[in-house]
Amino acid sequence: MSTSIRNQLGTIRRARGVSAVELARSAGVSRQTIHAIEAGSYTPNTEVTLKLARRLEVSVEELFSLAPDNPEAPAGVVSELLSAGPVAKGQAVRVCRVGDHLVSIPVQSVPYYLPEADGVISKLSRSPGRVELAVFAPEDTHHRKMTLAGCDPAIGLVAGIVEKVSGVELVSAAASSRLALTWLKEGKVHIAGSHLEDPATGEYNLPFLQREFPGTDLAVITFARWEEGFVTAQGNPLGIRSAGDLAGAAVRFVNREQGSGSRGLLDRLLAEAGVPARQVAGYDRVAFGHLAAAYAVLAGEADCCLATRSAAQTFGLDFVPLRSERYDFVMRRQTLEMPAVQSFLDVLQRAALRRKLETLAGYDTAQTGAVQA
Incomplete structure (x- = not known):
């Protein structure tokens, strides 16, 4: 698999509690193929990729993504904002996927400690309930x-x-x-x-x-x-x-x-x-x-x-x-x-x-x- 493609199949499969045998059966491939994909030595075709994503209940982008040209720069994404109160640019958020929705949830700082976060709000949208985010590690934010x-x-x-x-x-x-x-x-x-x-x-x-x-x-x-x-x-x-x-x-x-x-x-x-x-x-x-x-x-x-x-x-x-x-x-x-x-x-x-x-x-x-x- 190309080094420009980031592969999260093994991490997500284990987090979902799905065995390699079960996943292989769902995708119509062998167990060895699943291990080869996870090791980065085999690139699946479109049909297999879609079957893998459907079985693990994630998007294709969560399984496989292109590495950014500048890996040090936070990646920008648009998400739906779950917040009962007002938010500001630069506020830290956690990012999750719920079905078809990519959602961001503000986290609050407390005295002495910075909060755990997946990114920050980089731009407030004119559309209510939507924001643009600078996400630190896109492949780690959803599963x-x-x-x-x-x-x-x-x-x-x-x-x-x-x-x-x-x-x-x-x-x-x-x-x-x-x-x-x-x-x-x-x-x-x-x-x-x-x-x-x-x-x-x-x-x-x-x-x-x-x-x-x-x-x-x-x-x-x-x-x-x-x-x-x-x-x-x-x-x-x-x-x-x-x-x-x-x-x-x-x-x-x-x-x-x-x-x-x-x-x-x-x-x-x-x-x-x-x-x-x-x-x-x-x-x-x-x-x-x-x-x-x-x-x-x-x-x-x-x-x-x-x-x-x-x-x-x-x-x-x-x-x-x-x-x-x-x-x-x-x-x-x-x-x-x-x-x-x-x-x-x-x-x-x-x-x-x-x-x-x-x-x-x-x-x-x-x-x-x-x-x-």
Whole structure:
């Protein structure tokens, strides 16, 4: 095979858990041919190449690509952007492929550490939701990854174990429950996390999915139950115990974005207490995610937010429990066939994960891994 062609067949095959014999049978060639292709000593014809890509559920470009003329220069690609908030040129992103969609997910820097990234945004597009990227290593950006959108603060615990046991990277896209499910409907993520409560029945997620995904065969698997409530500074100096305590200028609140389960819960609590949203100082101020909202309280930028116990526990803040909620993972039924997803579901059954969720996040894992639909 020409040295100008980069070959990722062996890497992707092993990441997918497909044997050389099985792949050879799918492509109509011998096992020796597969090994020769992977070694770079044989160039497959178009028909074999297409069969290989179809069996491994990747694009031809992910298997074979031309080396750039200048290997030191990042390669430019256009992708769909998965971001709940604004982005800027130069922002670091992870890059993944979900079906026919090439998606980029912004990663956030934290004090002292630069984030792991596949590239940076090089140009903002006039088309909403699309950006041009400078990608560091195009052949390494797509395979061995699966995407999960949602707001669960503990998903990093799952991601660490999944990568350790299977080599699959779980790339998380921060999103409200509704936005995560929208991206799932559009085919831009493999899995969406949701904790949307149906006010009429008190059931989580299933009524919403039945309305918004008619005729779609979905799998719904519980991650955990968590407590959601008010997060305040240590000692709860303002004595916040109920939604009624948020009225007036004395309490600076930071809200979650529209479409989040937390904002939906706040609106119901305010309605029950007879408090108009306009009387809550900071109702229109938004933090994207439980941890971001809790950090605003830690930093003294707000007195209170509505978030999970795990978010309060992470920053050593006080927590006033209000509701127990079920957080589910939602995916298309055919996604269950992906080896990466099977590895992900296997991790949900592991005692080591459950101990971490219970100890570090305060979650109830009695239903973890239970199939709801």
